[in-house]
Amino acid sequence: MxxxxxxxxxxxxxxxxxxxxxxxxxxxxxxxxxxxxxxxxxxxxxxxxxxxxxxxxxxxxxxxxxxxxxxxxxxxxxxxxxxxxxxxxxxxxxxxxxxxxxxxxxxxxxxxxxxxxxxxxxxxxxxxxxLxxxxxxxxxxxxxxxxxxxxxxxxxxxxxxxxxxxxxSGAALDDKKQARLREINKELATLEIDFSNHVLNETNAYQLVISDKKDLAGLPDWLVKSAAEDAKAAGKEGKWIFTLHNASRLPFLQYADNRALREQIYNAYINRANKGDKNDNKAILAKVITLRLEKANLLGFDTYSNFVLDKNMAKNSAKVMDFLNNLWIYSNENARKEAAELQKLMDKEGKGEKLARWDWWYYSEKLRQEKYNLNEDELKPYFKLDNVREGAFAVANKLYGITLTEVKNVPVYNPDVKVFDVKDSKGKHLGLFYVDYFPRPGKRGGAWMNNYKDQHGESRPIICNVASFTKPAGDVPSLLTLDEVQTLFHEFGHALHGLLTKCNYVGVSGTNVTRDFVELPSQIMEHWATEPEVLKMYAKNYKTGEVMPDTLIQKLNKQMLFNQGFMTTELLAAAILDMEFHNLKDAKNLDVVDFEKKVMDKYGLIPEIAPRYRATYFNHIIGGYAAGYYSYLWANVLDSDAFEAFKENGIFDKKTADAFRTNVLEKGGSEDPMVLYKKFRGAEPKLEPMLKNRGLQ
Structure with a gap:
């Protein structure tokens, strides 16, 4: 807290x-x-x-x-x-x-x-x-x-x-140190806002405008329609606009045959806030790291990472670095093997091209089709946003007996927003739940859960989920990618943590838990998203209503380990970069871009992969995940081990669900997180289920 x-x-x-x-x-x-x-x-x-x-x-x-x-x-x-x-x-x-x-x-x-x-x-x-x-x-x-x-x-x-x-927070410091701490906190508050605004400005400013229809080769119809609508809205009717938002950029990288345009949009994305102009974040981040180190030193810590981790499950930087280094051995080797496979696919084309970062999504999609006879675009008709959302709600109903019913008489800040009344199995009100799922210029990238109101005592919470999923285009509704499906379930898991909490005090309710525990409720929900039994509940063709056929479900689940070397390695690289920044004991004259390169070179990150977030647009470490981005992987150990309990007893087993609800979701931060986990599982988590789920063992 x-x-x-x-x-x-x-x-x-x-x-x-x-x-x-x-x-x-x-x-x-x-x-x-x-x-x-x-x-x-x-x-x-x-x-x-x-x-x-x-x-x-x-x-x-x-x-x-x-x-x-x-x-x-x-x-x-x-x-x-x-x-x-x-x-x-x-x-x-x-x-x-x-x-x-x-x-x-x-x-x-x-x-x-x-x-x-x-x-x-x-x-x-x-x-x-x-103070x-x-x-x-x-x-x-x-x-x-x-x-x-x-x-x-x-x-x-x-x-x-x-x-x-x-x-x-410095209450035990002398007056002189407290005065300096006040100055640091004020400066950090402004710098961190500037950093995030620069990232948002850079993201919103970029447009890849295509005038020649030939440059759309390879792109699916739904993406072309969406790009045409964006162009029309921007006063460029008859053209197509692609942006740096995930719902536009990622499918473009995945499907566009035009390699030069893939390179252009990719480089625009990874060079955000790194161009030496008014939105440049290099000096801001260097100053933030320097001030954070000084703050940690004032409070008696050698590094900012140890200051942060002192209150987390991990406790110190050494333990986190051991954890990340252990995973790196597995993931980087897998990523190298995947890169070699993609290069062979490129070699078959006879163009003499070498795999580059902007090629990874494109050729991995081709390899997916070759290996599993599955084009991810085949899945999208079954992932209508409304159906996916109702699928997540149905899972919560089967696990915890709760219902979510849309209410129309609640004010919203944008027409895209929907509101749901959440009730328990006896019809008692548990909270309000807002969802806001489409991108727009005023919304930052990514997806998140937040509170409008905290639970404490009899006062029930008001929770929101916000994301930037694929928008409807023409007569085609919002059809999600598999990654977006998992993101919706993920953020709904956070929402359940906030909605089902039963604490007496604001300071320990809901998601007021340690940073490396807060991702357990969210990440465990992702497991249900692709279970065959659950897919049959919500994955229905938006045109025909047909449930996803068993053959397609089998293909989907067979390819779940596909490309995991890449996905784990880019996430790990970002987690390592975050830790290395905050492990510094001397941050004078810090060149953040040069530092990033040296760190990635030291760990041997292959050139075909960049960290999921590079230094100048790493919003997580400006917000609540400074020296904490490792939490996604740390919690992945917890969620993988926890879901084993459901698989052992049945994914909707009431006794297991009740134990998870009672010992995790309802408890917030009212007890040490490992104590809560062991009350649910009976033992500390094992690493093996996570390695297995990521194909690293």
């Missing part, structure tokens, strides 16, 4: 926003509970001019709440200090939940400007709380008496996390 929810928001969000000035307006909807179904955000009433006053009033009220805790004449207790602190900042949670979600999903110049303006203000407010000596003294007093307080395990965990967060 990070120090109070507002600090958590600042640490994971690289967003922006601007303010139109001190304009008199309607009553500010953030200053009280929203007057809507289940207190859903009043998007129909929220205006740009509401945010800054709400933030400032939230700061004022939380300051008053902190002052009341500190000035309380009664001796410090769990209730009057720890619970009072956990409950403080209600307005900030309300406005921050909306603001920081919109700056990721629906940003604009105004939002960007206000983000930049408010970042140092919010950073200072966080520091004013975390409040009188508040820390009361928290420390309660913590020192914890053995005699007869607390529940959840209460013990909350107390422990809050105390350690204050220490990690």
């Amino acid at each position: 990070d120090l109070k929810k507002i600090v958590f928001i600042l640490s994971i969000c690289s967003m922006t926003y601007s303010y139109a000035g001190n304009v008199k307006t309607d009553p500010n909807p953030f200053l009280s509970e929203f007057k809507t179904l289940y207190n859903a955000p009043s998007f129909d009433k929220i205006k740009i001019e509401h945010y800054e006053p709400a933030f400032l009033e939230g700061i004022r009220q939380q300051n008053a709440q902190i002052k009341a805790i500190v000035s309380n004449k009664a001796k410090p207790t769990f209730q009057n200090t720890i619970v009072a602190y956990d409950n403080s900042g209600e307005i900030l949670r309300r406005v921050g939940g909306v603001f920081f979600n919109l700056t990721e999903a629906e940003t604009n110049d105004a939002l960007t400007a206000l983000s930049i303006k408010m970042a140092p203000v919010l950073s200072e407010h966080s520091d004013n709380i975390s 409040n000596k009188a508040l820390f003294k009361r928290i420390k007093t309660v913590y020192s008496q914890r053995g005699s307080l007869k607390l529940t395990r959840e209460q013990e965990r909350l107390l422990e996390l809050i105390y350690k967060d204050f220490v990690r």
